[in-house]
Amino acid sequence: MKVFHSVRALRADLNRDRLKGSRVGFVPTMGNLHDGHLALLKQAKQTNDIVVCSIFVNALQFSLNEDWDKYPRTYQSDCEKLRETGCDYLFHPDDIEMYPNGLDTQSRVICPTMTDVLCGASRPGHFEGVTTVVSKLFNIVQPDEAIFGIKDYQQLAVIRRMVEDLCMPIQVTSAPIHREADGLAMSSRNRYITDEERPKVIVLKDALDWIASQIKIGNRNFSELEKAAAEQVEAAGFNVDYLTCSNSKTLDLAANDDSEITILGAIFTESARLIDNVSLSGS
Numbered sequence: 001m002k003v004f005h006s007v008r009a010l011r012a013d014l015n016r017d018r019l020k021g022s023r024v025g026f027v028p029t030m031g032n033l034h035d036g037h038l039a040l041l042k043q044a045k046q047t048n049d050i051v052v053c054s055i056f057v058n059a060l061q062f063s064l065n066e067d068w069d070k071y072p073r074t075y076q077s078d079c080e081k082l083r084e085t086g087c088d089y090l091f092h093p094d095d096i097e098m099y100p101n102g103l104d105t106q107s108r109v110i111c112p113t114m115t116d117v118l119c120g121a122s123r124p125g126h127f128e129g130v131t132t133v134v135s136k137l138f139n140i141v142q143p144d145e146a147i148f149g150i151k152d153y154q155q156l157a158v159i160r161r162m163v164e165d166l167c168m169p170i171q172v173t174s175a176p177i178h179r180e181a182d183g184l185a186m187s188s189r190n191r192y193i194t195d196e197e198r199p200k201v202i203v204l205k206d207a208l209d210w211i212a213s214q215i216k217i218g219n220r221n222f223s224e225l226e227k228a229a230a231e232q233v234e235a236a237g238f239n240v241d242y243l244t245c246s247n248s249k250t251l252d253l254a255a256n257d258d259s260e261i262t263i264l265g266a267i268f269t270e271s272a273r274l275i276d277n278v279s280l281s282g283s
């Protein structure tokens with residue numbers, strides 16, 4: 001695996017690869033890689049000649065009170081995992097390389113839809129930070145295909161919309177949620193969960209599955225379902241950020257005649273905020 005810290009060096013190699021006709025796949029990450037990330041890379045390898053992974057903990061998508069400074073940075077073990085997975089290029093820029101003019105005057109990419117609900121409601125500015133950095137990364141790597149996990153369902157929907165709106169010639173592919181043995185969705189932030197909380201956090205997935213099972217048997221009283229599921233989460237000792245039945249495409253609140261519904265949830269443990277989702281099609 002070749003490691004690049006500068007935009008210029010990465011571009012030079014990718015330009016050569018493209019001239020030879022190579023198809024480029026891209027997996028953007030913030031590092032602290034787990035099996036979920038590695039599954040994205042394996043998926044990228046199946047349909048591309050060169051696979052690029054980026055590791056950059058993007059300050060622009062964290063608010064001041066969030067965990068940017070303590071976000072786990074595990075560069076050496078990430079490199080080992082990437083090598084074992086067969087990643088071709090790692091792009092690992094520092095803040096100056098990505099934001100040479102500083103954050104305050106950085107031009108931004110704003111997606112005006114789907115970004116102020118769900119995670120966007122409790123993390124103002126988060127998606128603007130994501131769309132800005134992902135656009136920059138797309139411009140740097142110019143991939144044919146970019147792969148994102150469905151665990152960050154809202155992020156995936158927003159990026160798809162950005163790519164469509166801005167005519168970016170990139171195929172955005174989704175990859176299934178990777179789960180621990182008990183069903184907990186894999187996430188870099190799972191390491192914030194305490195030993196005492198760990199057996200209980202599965203209540204988020206259980207609550208989403210319970211709502212899904214109710215919808216499947218014809219219960220479309222979404223607000224009642226959300227309320228009852230929130231009570232299940234609170235009974236396990238966690239605070240609910242949101243548990244919402246949404247239209248899978250628009251992320252508007254689910255309507256009675258919606259056939260594609262995604263149930264999204266976010267809960268707070270003592271020091272982690274966990275998200276998960278379950279989709280129902282033809283429901």
Ligand code: PAF
Nearest residue numbers: 028029030058130133152
């Ligand atoms: O999902 C992530 O890890 C980040 O939001 C991303 C897409 C790498 C942008 O910083």
